[in-house]
Amino acid sequence: MLAAALQAAGDVDRGTHGFHTYPAGLHPDAARDLVGAFEGASVLDPFCGGGTVLVEALLAGRRAVGRDVSPVSQLVSRARCSLASDEVLTATRSWARRATEAARSATQPPEVPIRRVVEQWYAPHAMWEIESIRRGIPEAPQAARPLLWAALSSLLIKVSWRRSDTSAKRVKHRRPRGTTAVLFHKKVRELARRIAALRDAVPEGTPEADIALQDARRLQIEPVDLAVTSPPYPSTYDYLPLQHLRRVWLGLTDGAGEIGARRDWRDGERTARRQWLIDTRDWTTRVAEKLRPGGHLVVVIGDGLTPSGTVDTSEPTEEAARFAGLQAVARASVQRADHARQSQRWEHAFAFVKPEESS
Ligand SMILES: C[S@@+](CC[C@H](N)C(=O)[O-])C[C@H]1O[C@@H](n2cnc3c(N)ncnc32)[C@H](O)[C@@H]1O
Known part of the structure; x- marks a missing residue:
């Protein structure tokens, strides 16, 4: 075994x-x-x-x-x-849909301490889209926030110019404007779907x-x-x-x-x-x-x-x-x-x- x-x-x-x-x-x-x-x-x-x-x-x-x-x-x-309820998952998805719409056309860079670290790793529009979502999450319903942070975290390397989680090699690629925000929405929906599947499979009383x-x-x-x-x-x-x-x-x-x-x-x-x-x-x-x-x-x-x-x-x-x-x-x-x-x-x-x- x-x-x-x-x-x-x-x-x-x-x-x-x-x-x-x-x-x-x-x-x-x-x-x-x-x-x-x-x-x-x-x-x-x-x-x-x-x-x-x-x-x-x-x-x-x-x-x-x-x-x-x-x-x-x-x-x-x-x-x-997470074994979040359907109510929490619905609120998480709804918030993400609205945040994605706003982020697609965002142009605000992050504040200097963040910008100093991140800007070498992202196309400007990808950085602005992430920043728009990042700024918004503290205003989301409380139970949704940990899931939204995890969804945002899940795409940060993929949309960056880092080759992977384990390699800091710089590999530039072109991601059209808006696609980072759309990916966030997709990751939130994926997480919600997976959590619902987990919750349904976990024996009652766990x-x-x-x-x-x-x-x-x-x-x-x-x-x-x-x-x-x-x-x-x-x-x-x-x-x-x-x-x-x-x-x-x-x-x-x-x-x-x-x-x-x-x-x-x-x-x-x-x-x-x-x-x-x-x-x-x-x-x-x-x-x-x-x-x-x-x-x-x-x-x-x-x-x-x-x-x-x-x-x-x-x-x-x-x-x-x-x-x-x-x-x-x-x-x-x-x-x-x-x-x-x-x-x-x-x-x-x-x-x-x-x-x-x-x-
Ligand atoms: C091989 S990974 C574990 C991967 C995990 N089994 C999984 O399936 O994702 C080892 C982990 O040990 C953590 N780690 C390193 N030193 C630690 C310590 N002193 N106490 C607790 N965790 C530690 C690392 O942060 C890392 O997440």
């Missing part, structure tokens, strides 16, 4: 999956199978990213608990886990997801039955800096406490590696403390690829679990292509159990 989860591939059109890109998202089928393989009423993802595990926990009728240090993660995973900004090394949550997570692969992404453009547009805080960041390795391999080992022990111990006896921790992680070689993640993950008092249940590893680095990378999945309290 773990090996199959690592090899899950292909598009999935289930619930809110697919709404909003998120770097290194777990495959929804992998999340579904990993959540489904272990019992318990509650599921934690302490590195919840775009919320893939949380959506699958909701679909399985579990209490979903998500934590992450990235404010963009919080925005996206809350929107993806609590709303509990999602907050928090460092996995300092979790403060009620005990949970199961944790399923994919922590940052060492030296692979800079999750917080990657989202700078979004954070500036959306007025989000910077976030702090990212572990395994690529920039740490650029600053010095030995120190970065030592710190990553400490961080891995720390978060694993904290999650283990929050597991009920008999509860499971499932970790999906890939090796790090650095200029000087590979950072093995399998041995440190097992060692951290042992240190935290967990017992190994199963493991699998597969080799997968990393196209961006034109290389192969080992990815691993582990299941650990917290022993029932011994007398």
Whole structure:
């Protein structure tokens, strides 16, 4: 089962999956199978990213608990886990329709602190259209705002001259006037449709997801039955800096406490590696403390690829679990292509159990 989860591939059109890109998202089928393989009423993802595990926990009728240090993660995973009523969805769509009309012909640039960061990345009219929507959202009905922010966030890279979420390469393209505003309306309608589908599929009585900004090394949550997570692969992404453009547009805080960041390795391999080992022990111990006896921790992680070689993640993950008092249940590893680095990378999945309290 773990090996199959690592090899899950292909598009999935289930619930809110697919709404909003998120770097290194777990495959929804992998999340579904990993959540489904272990019992318990509650599921934690302490590195919840775009919320893939949380959506699958909701679909399985579990209490979903998500934590992450990235404010963009919080925005996206809350929107993806929203079970908003039809009334709220209708109000959200109506507001977006009016805002789109106004934005199509907007000519007002953002104020200087925002403009200074964003203007190099957008055609002027695209920037004005985003600005018109951004300025309007605080006046929208309160319950609609988080969904509108998430919809706006979902298009900010696509309409920019950034190549992608994970590449800051500048690629200029021509988007005719008005198309950014129209895309916003489309994304709002898509999100509303997906939320309605999720809500209809979530078993009655399932609590709303509990999602907050928090460092996995300092979790403060009620005990949970199961944790399923994919922590940052060492030296692979800079999750917080990657989202700078979004954070500036959306007025989000910077976030702090990212572990395994690529920039740490650029600053010095030995120190970065030592710190990553400490961080891995720390978060694993904290999650283990929050597991009920008999509860499971499932970790999906890939090796790090650095200029000087590979950072093995399998041995440190097992060692951290042992240190935290967990017992190994199963493991699998597969080799997968990393196209961006034109290389192969080992990815691993582990299941650990917290022993029932011994007398
Ligand atoms: C591999 S991604 C998770 C992707 C997620 N499984 C999904 O499907 O979208 C790793 C996440 O860990 C977060 N992160 C990094 N350091 C963290 C920390 N100390 N505590 C909590 N989250 C952290 C990053 O912001 C990023 O969202």
